[in-house]
Amino acid sequence: MKRFINQPNDVVDEMLEGFLLTHGSMVRRLEGARAVVRASREPGRVAVVTGGGSGHEPAFLGYVGEGMLDAVVIGDIFTSPPATAVLATIDAIDSGEGVLLLLGNYSGDLMNFGMAAEWARQKGHLVEMAVATDDVGTGLGTSQSERRGVVGEFLVWKICGAVVAEGASLDDAKALADEVNARTRSLGVALRPCTVPMLGRPTFDLADDELEWGVGHHGERGAKTIKLKPVDDVVDGLTEEILADLPLEPGDELATVVNGLGATPLCELFIAQRRLMRNLERLGLHVRRSFVGNVFTALDMAGLSVTLLHLNEELQARLEAPALTPFFIQG
Amino acid sequence: MKRFINQPNDVVDEMLEGFLLTHGSMVRRLEGARAVVRASREPGRVAVVTGGGSGHEPAFLGYVGEGMLDAVVIGDIFTSPPATAVLATIDAIDSGEGVLLLLGNYSGDLMNFGMAAEWARQKGHLVEMAVATDDVGTGLGTSQSERRGVVGEFLVWKICGAVVAEGASLDDAKALADEVNARTRSLGVALRPCTVPMLGRPTFDLADDELEWGVGHHGERGAKTIKLKPVDDVVDGLTEEILADLPLEPGDELATVVNGLGATPLCELFIAQRRLMRNLERLGLHVRRSFVGNVFTALDMAGLSVTLLHLNEELQARLEAPALTPFFIQG
Numbered sequence: 082m083k084r085f086i087n088q089p090n091d092v093v094d095e096m097l098e099g100f101l102l103t104h105g106s107m108v109r110r111l112e113g114a115r116a117v118v119r120a121s122r123e124p125g126r127v128a129v130v131t132g133g134g135s136g137h138e139p140a141f142l143g144y145v146g147e148g149m150l151d152a153v154v155i156g157d158i159f160t161s162p163p164a165t166a167v168l169a170t171i172d173a174i175d176s177g178e179g180v181l182l183l184l185g186n187y188s189g190d191l192m193n194f195g196m197a198a199e200w201a202r203q204k205g206h207l208v209e210m211a212v213a214t215d216d217v218g219t220g221l222g223t224s225q226s227e228r229r230g231v232v233g234e235f236l237v238w239k240i241c242g243a244v245v246a247e248g249a250s251l252d253d254a255k256a257l258a259d260e261v262n263a264r265t266r267s268l269g270v271a272l273r274p275c276t277v278p279m280l281g282r283p284t285f286d287l288a289d290d291e292l293e294w295g296v297g298h299h300g301e302r303g304a305k306t307i308k309l310k311p312v313d314d315v316v317d318g319l320t321e322e323i324l325a326d327l328p329l330e331p332g333d334e335l336a337t338v339v340n341g342l343g344a345t346p347l348c349e350l351f352i353a354q355r356r357l358m359r360n361l362e363r364l365g366l367h368v369r370r371s372f373v374g375n376v377f378t379a380l381d382m383a384g385l386s387v388t389l390l391h392l393n394e395e396l397q398a399r400l401e402a403p404a405l406t407p408f409f410i411q412g
Numbered sequence: 413m414k415r416f417i418n419q420p421n422d423v424v425d426e427m428l429e430g431f432l433l434t435h436g437s438m439v440r441r442l443e444g445a446r447a448v449v450r451a452s453r454e455p456g457r458v459a460v461v462t463g464g465g466s467g468h469e470p471a472f473l474g475y476v477g478e479g480m481l482d483a484v485v486i487g488d489i490f491t492s493p494p495a496t497a498v499l500a501t502i503d504a505i506d507s508g509e510g511v512l513l514l515l516g517n518y519s520g521d522l523m524n525f526g527m528a529a530e531w532a533r534q535k536g537h538l539v540e541m542a543v544a545t546d547d548v549g550t551g552l553g554t555s556q557s558e559r560r561g562v563v564g565e566f567l568v569w570k571i572c573g574a575v576v577a578e579g580a581s582l583d584d585a586k587a588l589a590d591e592v593n594a595r596t597r598s599l600g601v602a603l604r605p606c607t608v609p610m611l612g613r614p615t616f617d618l619a620d621d622e623l624e625w626g627v628g629h630h631g632e633r634g635a636k637t638i639k640l641k642p643v644d645d646v647v648d649g650l651t652e653e654i655l656a657d658l659p660l661e662p663g664d665e666l667a668t669v670v671n672g673l674g675a676t677p678l679c680e681l682f683i684a685q686r687r688l689m690r691n692l693e694r695l696g697l698h699v700r701r702s703f704v705g706n707v708f709t710a711l712d713m714a715g716l717s718v719t720l721l722h723l724n725e726e727l728q729a730r731l732e733a734p735a736l737t738p739f740f741i742q743g
Contacts, residue, residue, distance in 0.1 A: 083603040083604065083620065083623075083640060083714070084603070084643075084680060085603070085643040085646065085676060085680035085681075085683065085684055085716060086642070086643055086680060086683055087642045087643055087644050087683065088642075092679065092683065095682075095683040095686050096679045096680075096682040096683050096686075097682075098682075098686045099681075099682030099683055099684070099685035099686035099689070099704065100682050100685075100704075102685060102686060102689040102702070103682070103685055103702050103703075103704050103743070104743065106743060107742070107743070135679065136677075136679060138677065138678040138679045138682070139678055139705075143678075146742070272414040272415070272416070273414065289414065292414075309414060311417070311418045311419075312415075312416040312417055312418055313418050315416065343675075343677050343678075344674075344675035344676075344677070344712065344714070345416060345675075345712075346467075346469065346674050346675070346709065346711050346712050347469035347470055347474075347674075347706065347709070348423065348427045348466065348467060348469045348711065349415060349416035349417060349427075350416075350430075351426075351427040351428075351429075351430030351431050351434070351469070352416065352417055352418065352423065352426045352427050352430055353416055353430070354430035354431075354433060354434055355426050355427075355429045355430035355433060358430070358433040371433070371434050372434075373430065373431075373434050374470075374739070375678065375706070378677065378678070380677050380679065381675065381676075381677050381714075383414070383675070383712075385416060405742055406742065407741055407742050407743070408705070408741065409742075410738055410739065411438070411477070411736055411737065411738050411740075412434070412435065412437060412438070412738070
């Protein structure tokens, strides 16, 4: 394993320290927890909090800031943070208007964030939870509620961050998160798996002429292994499979993400983006905002994913509202 | 070669098209050239233009925008753009106050940008050129004027973008670019080389327990090959070698960049950043602004570089001035 690390055990704490030394004007660390909160925020607003395992950088830390996330709680690599850390974060960030917890659909996160929400309610906090389930790669025939949450979460963070900045209530923000999730689908592929530092070996094997279809964010195998093909053909397949699950009509409006999974050059993501935009245009769909970059990664996986969000006027306005965080991609 | 591309020949044009389809509200393409200019800019200001070979994304395109670059001209992968394209860009962007061309110290760029500057002057444009030479990895004992320009260019773009936004003259902006360059040093290392799509094979060989020291941005071998070691030791060596060439005293103020070369997870860059910040603090140096991320890459090279800029009050203010471009990292 060739990596720029010290001890595999220290990766998360050293990464977090480096992040805080870089972005200390925007965030501060919460004592006693692997969590960061915004250095300053307007009181009288619902707080938007997310988190999950590490190894997805710039998610989650890189999206804390004005108009997006108020706090983030992280765990070990690909491992949910403990409920106590989530509770400490809720205690620190809630100014009385309540806290919206946004998470992906993973059993560890559901359990730990759920437990923290319960404890926090007992202490008098208003807490709601919204769970992202945008990954159509989780398996054919699964209902949306059984699916993983992947890059769609990024769009939920952005839109909820914008609406609470305008003063939305906790219930309204929670309803909006669920609405965004219901209108969002993602699908990812990989050329190479990732290597979790504590394990020291790739999470699966893939031949030089193979591509893994339907991968998630944790180095899991995908739904199937196929032969390598030109990226235009890959994007055509992704578009088709996503649209089979997200019924759209000519004239509908979309937001899109072409996401790099960690080791994919930006140059290649823009080549994929070109084909995606052409495919959607040919179908009469109008893309109002798109993001291309390493938004939500899986360590050093060489892969990419495509996310589509079926916009309406309200969602588009929230997506276009200003956000100033270390790694938010400006449009 | 496993890559998300179509034909190797089409990589640059397809990437450029994808970029324009994503950031069309910020930039527009210049007809007849591989160049982009800001969609709108205040008249009555000196224009700041850069460019060079492709394969360095998000450099150069990702830094066109408010407070930074006014235009960018790109060539094929790792290949200078033609002088005619640079001239067309100068023609398009100059509102009469002149154009500052910022480039790295490569013979192709010097020749093509130099020729374009000459032609542009004959047509009545005011044009100045400033050449970045920040790479101490180019070879021991070389004078600064013989060195490659690498990530230091990013700091020059930011500072010159800020000063022309304030209305600086062409001569003042050019002097400032030279001053920033004289106060900046970079050094890079790699765990894996890159693969140029047209060649289809890695640019050099490196064993599983080896690290290449002193690499540039074009897949060149570095100054030497050493045994792999923990990232803290790597960063200690980089710090030491840079500081041997950039005399600083306790109390001096710095800006820093820890840059990923394309396939390095952000998580690892923050681990390197942590060590760098500790090293500089121990020496009594004060870091006022630091950047960590994929700022200036070399396709899919797994590597990182460290850049130090010796600040003064004026440079710090310019660095902290707002910039809104697709990939500028907010602090």
